[in-house]
Structure formats: C-alpha cells, structure tokens
Amino acid sequence: MEGARFARVTLNRPDLRFPFAENFASRIQGAHLTRLSRRAKFLRADLSSGETLYMHLGMSGRFIIEGGSTKENGGLANFAHEHAANPKHHHVVFEMEHPDTGRAVITYNDPRRFGFMELIGESEPYRLDHIGPEPLGNAFNGPVLRAALKGKKSKIKAALLDQRVVAGLGNIYVCEALYRTGISPRRAAGRLKVAETDGLAGHIKDVLSEAIEAGGSSLRDFSNTDGKLGYFQHSFDVYGREGEPCKSCDAPIKRIVQSGRSSFFCGGCQR
DNA sequence: CCTTCTACCTGTCAGC
C-alpha cells in the first residue's frame, strides 16, 4: 500500500467498534499512503493529506488483498484462501492505485466488529501517545519492566495486559510468558524480584518471537491476510489447557478469572 | 491517579 493512492474508499456500514469519523471516505480518497507502520496492535497509515489513518483488527479483523501483482512477488494476486471470509462482513474497501504494482483492492473483513479505524489530524493527540515500549525493541528489558511495575498493587496478570506498561501483549501471550517464568498470575506486580522481572522480559520476547515465526495463533475463525492460519496455538503450554497435566511437573493446569479474562497457569510451577 | 468492572459483537461449541 505504501506509495499507492486511495482511488476509492467504500464503507458498507456506519461503524465498526466505533462510528467512522465524519466524511471518513472522502477525507482519505485521493490521498497517497506515504508510510505504513505499526505501533502496539495498531496499523498506522500516514496520508499525504497530513492526516493519519489508524486501523485496529480487534479480535477477528482481517485484510483481504487482491491484485497488486509484481514480478517480485510472483504475481500473488489472488490466494487460495485456507479460510474464506464471509462477504457479509466486508465492511471497508480500499481501491488502491500504485505506480509500479497497479491496481489493488484491499478489503477489511471483521465478523465481530471489534476492530476500528480512526482518522487523526497532524498534531491531534491520540490514544497511543502514552502507551509503553514495544516488547521486541531494545527499549524493553528487565530494568524497564521493573521500573514500570514499581509500586503497582495490581496483579502481574492485569499489569502486563495494561498497555501503558508494555505495548501489544494480549491474554494468551501473558499467560504463556508467566508460565515460562514460573510466576503466578496472582502475584502483586510491584513485588517481583529483580531476577523475575528480568526473566519475564526475556520470556515475553521469546513467546512473541516464536508466535510471529509460527504465523500467529489461530483460534476458530482467525487468519491473516493471505487466509493462512497461524499455528502457534499448538505450542501453548497453558492457554486453553485447563485440567491437562503441566508438561514440567504433571500438576493439572488451572483456570481462574482475572479482570474478566481467563488466566491459565500451573499451581505447581508458578509461584 | 490507580484499579476494577462491564459493554461491545458474533461464531463456535457444549449440553440439554
């Protein structure tokens, strides 16, 4: 999409998780996408109009890409989708025009509509302004995590889901990282030892890296842009494994509810 | 400010 022009933007409904901004389509139409990047779980598209388009996939959002073929990408125009998207959930259509790769149609499909798109002006504040460091970057490590958790009375499970502590961690990967570090999700966040915050930071990086390498985690109807399913879900040690024996100590994996979310953990290994 | 709780939505699946 970088370098391409939004030839046409079509909205098939007035809202996703939130209502679309006023004149959403016409404000994007005609602009060029100058840079596409990511922060936390948000996709960020800088537009030549000066505005920034933020896109979040929520739970079940996906982009379907048609066209945009080049010799370099082997003419990847249309994929054999492993998991076809139901057209009734095609909510936004971007018709793109690129000087090198030609026309492409990017369709946003989202059955549960937990995703959203927002248009933000150049110097307008945005909700990402105060979130924590990217977990895979150099700005995130044991000491940084320790400082962010200092004095926190909330449980470590809730703290790691708090995007101000570290960006982009969700329920699954928090469960897995805590298991690998041997820390109970019920521990007070501010009371972890230095070795524990160091270990936790490292395991967070490991879990995320491995999950990305595996193409992500697919639960039920989830898939990525080329319709392929990720397969990291087969590597979960604790998530979704209530009652199964811990692979390390054989104790049954437990499930409790914290902040309205399931926490899976081993009562034997995680203290 | 900090922390906790609930709403939002629909496909899937367990249980009747």
Add this chain to the structure above:
DNA sequence: TGCTGACAGGTAGAAG
C-alpha cells in the same frame, strides 16, 4: 437434530 446459553478476545469508559 435443533435449540439455548456460555464463552472468547482488546479497548474504552464508567465506577469505585
């Protein structure tokens, strides 16, 4: 077989 209800997730905003 067909139906009902619980459940899953990320984020915002209300409530405490």
